Amino acid sequence: MFKAIISADTLRTTLDAVSVLVDECKIHLNEDGLAIRAVDPANVGMVDLELSSDAFESYDADGGLIGVNLSRLEDIAGMADAGQLIHLELDEETRKLHIQIEGLEYTLALIDPDSIRQEPDLPDLDLPATVVIEGGDLDRAVRAADMVSDHIALGVDDTSELFYVDAEGDTDDVHLELDADDLIDLEVGPAHSLFSLDYLKDMNKAIPKDAEITAELGEEFPVKLHFDLAEGQGSVTYMLAPRIQSD
Amino acid sequence: MFKAIISADTLRTTLDAVSVLVDECKIHLNEDGLAIRAVDPANVGMVDLELSSDAFESYDADGGLIGVNLSRLEDIAGMADAGQLIHLELDEETRKLHIQIEGLEYTLALIDPDSIRQEPDLPDLDLPATVVIEGGDLDRAVRAADMVSDHIALGVDDTSELFYVDAEGDTDDVHLELDADDLIDLEVGPAHSLFSLDYLKDMNKAIPKDAEITAELGEEFPVKLHFDLAEGQGSVTYMLAPRIQSD
Amino acid sequence: MFKAIISADTLRTTLDAVSVLVDECKIHLNEDGLAIRAVDPANVGMVDLELSSDAFESYDADGGLIGVNLSRLEDIAGMADAGQLIHLELDEETRKLHIQIEGLEYTLALIDPDSIRQEPDLPDLDLPATVVIEGGDLDRAVRAADMVSDHIALGVDDTSELFYVDAEGDTDDVHLELDADDLIDLEVGPAHSLFSLDYLKDMNKAIPKDAEITAELGEEFPVKLHFDLAEGQGSVTYMLAPRIQSD
Known part of the structure; x- marks a missing residue:
């Protein structure tokens, strides 16, 4: 189960932070917010992102995992004006994400998370x-x-x-x-x-x-x-x- | 006979409405204003445009017909600032259109209207x-x-x-x-x-x-x-x- | 010896005036300011530019001659904001130009002036x-x-x-x-x-x-x-x- 409302600005900034490294990613829909970890195909750059449920207007999730095409989701978020709200709702059966922006409904096919490059372990470095x-x-x-x-x-x-x-x-x-x-x-x-x-x-x-x-x-x-x-x-x-x- | 003065803004909006469908068109220089009808080469999209003589600063015409290259006329209109006036005058003998924008004179060769795709009849549909x-x-x-x-x-x-x-x-x-x-x-x-x-x-x-x-x-x-x-x-x-x- | 401070705007306008004709030029570092003369490879267009030492925030030179790649120098000047100052200092030994913009130091390799197209004589024409x-x-x-x-x-x-x-x-x-x-x-x-x-x-x-x-x-x-x-x-x-x- 996943249902959330977020400002267009916040969603775009979040997606951009990941899409500079990878085209597709897994998103963990945790109870307390979203989590994304990804590494580029050459294993040179990694990203570890967390977005608390407090960053949303409303947020309801119970620990699912989805795979998304980032540029497609960015294009949709780009349809909204800066201040507008974006409604997200996961349809568990069809594995599609329903995205609503002021009357406009976009149905985004998700990607099987297993088909997406494995998430990296971020090494715990003690840098001087x-x-x-x-x-x-x-x-x-x-x-x-x-x-x-x-x-x-x-x-x-x-x-x-x-x-x-x-x-x-x-x-x-x-x-x-x-x-x-x-x-x-x-x-x-x-x-x-x-x-x-x-x-x-x-x-x-x-x-x-x-x-x-x-x-x-x-x-x-x-x-x-x-x-x-x-x-x-x-x-x-x-x-x-x-x-x-x-x- | 055709002699008219029009704001750059109005001329540009008028030309744009037609040029999205066709490259060349016939313009009817009627006594009460301009009229343009055109259909795209695939016969899928049509446009029917009328611009009353009241939309002009001054307008004088007696029913002629000219053929124009729209992108060329748009380029010329694009030379004017938004608020500037564009003077148009047809030279019947040379079949050229004289266009003046604050001292700048552009002489545009017209196209033989017979060489331009025939104007469509807009079907009179009663849509529910x-x-x-x-x-x-x-x-x-x-x-x-x-x-x-x-x-x-x-x-x-x-x-x-x-x-x-x-x-x-x-x-x-x-x-x-x-x-x-x-x-x-x-x-x-x-x-x-x-x-x-x-x-x-x-x-x-x-x-x-x-x-x-x-x-x-x-x-x-x-x-x-x-x-x-x-x-x-x-x-x-x-x-x-x-x-x-x-x- | 050459050491000068100039506003980013002034430097950019100066370089642009020459770079529209040639890619490389000789710059005379005269006591009273910079002087540049250049002709395009086809010998059709010439430029003769002088920039007085008064155009600089500070200026110190004793008559040297340097050869520069204009687009490279323009790129560097483009890093500065309009109001920022650009510090220029010639290292006579390494034949490099040290360029400083608020803590950022760029070392530009100069070009041997002898390898640059000869400066033209501007004919003294008495035009009517x-x-x-x-x-x-x-x-x-x-x-x-x-x-x-x-x-x-x-x-x-x-x-x-x-x-x-x-x-x-x-x-x-x-x-x-x-x-x-x-x-x-x-x-x-x-x-x-x-x-x-x-x-x-x-x-x-x-x-x-x-x-x-x-x-x-x-x-x-x-x-x-x-x-x-x-x-x-x-x-x-x-x-x-x-x-x-x-x-």
């Missing part, structure tokens, strides 16, 4: 450095790096107490340094890892420019990017595997 | 159901149907007294119901017909979102869509032939 | 007619001409005392006449020349719509287009060679 940065600053770093290279280094300098971004191209380089004053928070520790810019660009697309991003970093370790959704009633964690340094 | 709907609601229905299918059913339910839109895709469906409260007006009668979404999308493009659309419907009959232009001083009727139901 | 026209009016003429032809005639009618633009297509024509009242200034003289519209469109892109353009014209002679940058602290002169009339 933590940086809390504005979404807009991360966006600037990613766009600048993209002008010169297809990979990007994220690191923390213990001694100078700063977070840095490095991108080295064939001829040109980009470098950004942010110290404690430029950041919302900084816990220094040894950290330097290289990442694929394509993945970070995709994740960056889903990160609101005014969000606080908590980035956990280590040396040649994955980066974890955490931010809140729906005014704190939802949360997203991205994990991105490092590339091997080719120096 | 009439729905008066806002342009914005029609737009929503058409865009939603387009997500799942390439055809769309429009109908009226006699018993429940409502207008409905149905689109059935391979896996997903869209359904919209509007009752008398949601509509501007509704005269029930037996009506259900299937239409090509491509044509309805084209017509929808030319329909202002805030216009009142009067739709006349029957069972497996064409639909007539009627709306006003130029603050009531012009009118457009589209007629769209039904597709054969394939149940 | 001068027209001072608003950028917006030139833009309108160029866009209208572009609808019918790939070349455009610019001329001055001595007797009627007006500036005109003519474009003749296979079927349609465009004609624009501006007299002394429509223009900022007009010095009549015999002038009529035909130009490639492609070049004039490119130059037009870089001309602000609210700029005063001084156009110097002759009979089958190049046109010179002059306008100011950076609130008068910079100046651009384009010169465009005429096409042979094919009457």
Whole structure:
């Protein structure tokens, strides 16, 4: 059983956070809210998303699992105006999701969850450095790096107490340094890892420019990017595997 | 003889209403205004447009007939700002249309009307159901149907007294119901017909979102869509032939 | 030695004025400001640009010469918001330009000036007619001409005392006449020349719509287009060679 009402804005932000990595996903319809975990086909980027029932206008579920085509669901949510409410109701028999937006009813065929790529286990890493940065600053770093290279280094300098971004191209380089004053928070520790810019660009697309991003970093370790959704009633964690340094 | 002055906005809206169906058309330069009738090459969609001389700043004509390339005339009208006036004058000898926009003079070669597809006779149908709907609601229905299918059913339910839109895709469906409260007006009668979404999308493009659309419907009959232009001083009727139901 | 601070807006306008003609250029880092001269590969369009040191927030140079890839430098300048300042500093040893925008540091590899197309000598022409026209009016003429032809005639009618633009297509024509009242200034003289519209469109892109353009014209002679940058602290002169009339 699943029946819920959610604002178009909240649903869209939620779906976007996952669709930048995968086309289809499983959604756990837990009693206390939705949960989604997914990994991209190359096993490089993962997402772990939770949306509390408090983020909904009304929410009623008892632990089901559905599989959805994300771009299709995004298109439907895109039919609603920002402030409009979207009604969702699962028909257990036909395995279809009924979606209503002000008189308009859309019947979405679900996907057999067993046919969807298995959900990843997010490794429990104890990363030594933590940086809390504005979404807009991360966006600037990613766009600048993209002008010169297809990979990007994220690191923390213990001694100078700063977070840095490095991108080295064939001829040109980009470098950004942010110290404690430029950041919302900084816990220094040894950290330097290289990442694929394509993945970070995709994740960056889903990160609101005014969000606080908590980035956990280590040396040649994955980066974890955490931010809140729906005014704190939802949360997203991205994990991105490092590339091997080719120096 | 033809000499007229018209606001850029009114000319553009008029041309758009025809150009969604055909590339070239004949324009009757009647004493009391312009008249255009055209049918698309597949004989599925027709348009019947009238623009009264009152919609012009000044208008002088005595019954001529010209053939025009619509996209070219739209490009020229597109050079004017919204509030600007466009001067039109026919040179009978050279068969060219002189178009002036604030000092800029464009000389448009006309097309021999005999070389343009014959104007259709709009059948005089007595359709049993009439729905008066806002342009914005029609737009929503058409865009939603387009997500799942390439055809769309429009109908009226006699018993429940409502207008409905149905689109059935391979896996997903869209359904919209509007009752008398949601509509501007509704005269029930037996009506259900299937239409090509491509044509309805084209017509929808030319329909202002805030216009009142009067739709006349029957069972497996064409639909007539009627709306006003130029603050009531012009009118457009589209007629769209039904597709054969394939149940 | 070169070290300067400039607003993002001013840098972008300066680069755009040159990049519409060439991909790479030499920049003279004179004591009193920047100077750029370039000609397109076909030797049809030339640009002569000067930007005074007064257009900068701070400026320090002693006469060097650098070669730059314009689109790359434009991309970097595009990372800054309109009001932001861009810091430029030349590293003489590595021949790289260090560009800083609020903590973001970009290292741009320069191009050997000797490998860049030689700078043109701008011929000192004494053209008989001068027209001072608003950028917006030139833009309108160029866009209208572009609808019918790939070349455009610019001329001055001595007797009627007006500036005109003519474009003749296979079927349609465009004609624009501006007299002394429509223009900022007009010095009549015999002038009529035909130009490639492609070049004039490119130059037009870089001309602000609210700029005063001084156009110097002759009979089958190049046109010179002059306008100011950076609130008068910079100046651009384009010169465009005429096409042979094919009457």
